[in-house]
Amino acid sequence: MIEASDIVDVLDECVSMEREFLSLLKKLVRTETPPGDKKSHKKLFSILEPELAALDFDTQIFPGKESGGQFYARPVKMNKNGYQLLLGHADTVWPRGTLNKMPFEKNENIITGPGIYDMKAGLAMIVFALQLIDKQGLKPELAPVLFINSDEETGSTDSVSKIKKLAKAMDRVYVLEPSLDPDGKLKTRRKGVGHFKVKIEGTSSHAGIEPEKGRSAIVELSYIIQKLYALNDPVNGISINVGKIEGGISTNVVAPQSSASVDVRVLTKKDAEQIDREIKKIEPTIPDVKIKITGGFNRPPMVQNNRNRALWNAATHIGSELGIELSEGISGGGSDGSYTSLYTATLDGLGAVGDGAHSPTERIFLEQTLQRIAVLVNLLLLPPISE
16 A cells, blocks of 8 residues: 555646647647558647657657657666556547537637547657656656557557557556546456458349349348347457448449448457357358358457556555545447556556547546546556566
8 A cells, every 4th residue: 555655745736737738739630640540640749759868758650550659768878677658549539620610629628639538648648757757856766658549549550569569578567548438447457359350242233123033232231130139248348349330332233232330349368259159150141142241350359357456556546645535437439448457557548538439528637637647647656566
């Protein structure tokens, strides 16, 4: 257990940084970073680089194939006690031009803008936590290392190998994804995420003259969709959604092909393996129709293992000493924290307090978000969890 004397009360300092925090946050939000927009990703990295350089951090950008790459930073003077990772992403789900409809605006305690909650505010929180540690002359036992990718919203294909490699070298990982729900729950469990593609080949024929000779791929798809939805199990956290369908040629032709894109979420590795088997063994209902199902789980579930619980317990104790009540929750959304949790202690949802991720109502609550920086500062000052 952390002693009360070990807690650094920097709440007032965090709240007093409002003007400077908003200045950086505005720059980050107004730099729109849509998926796959390499130029915009690099522009955002260029905003972060001088902030870290001023704190005597070395910075580097690793190139990406389908994204703007990854921003990596570490102190010039590294201690030998080990490392802790601050993890986040620069990309958002919003296309360029969204700022025209969702401008960066402040209305008392509420700040809005595309990507502000998920997760531009989290990036600003990283910077200000490190600045506060520097200003207070505090010395973390573990060197803080930053890794910000720009393809998280599209599956982290470019960056996942580096994330896993870094995680193996870290004592712990703090993920600055936004907290959960308006009350700011930390994310101590996450569902695993799977994506599947269903392709169906039927036989075309004239819909008016000889429909009996056709084998409709669209009708077959309707049967398969029902089979997929029958696998939903809300009680056990299993959700399956057919989010996109395509097919057919014309209204007067029996459809020779169709396809569907399927999103699957599960809480456990066992369920992931079971659902994967169930989906891939689905057979066609209509004779002479062929189906092909590909895909699988790309993000594993993040589970409540002992090392993750140790970080959660530390966070709640820190919060209690600071007068911040922290609670926990399960997120159905994916995160790179699911990868790091495979190798080292991981605590997710340490970013902004707000709501509306991926929604036109996206927003943060400024005061509560600033207060969470104080929690992050103290988490960074923890001794190695192995001690």
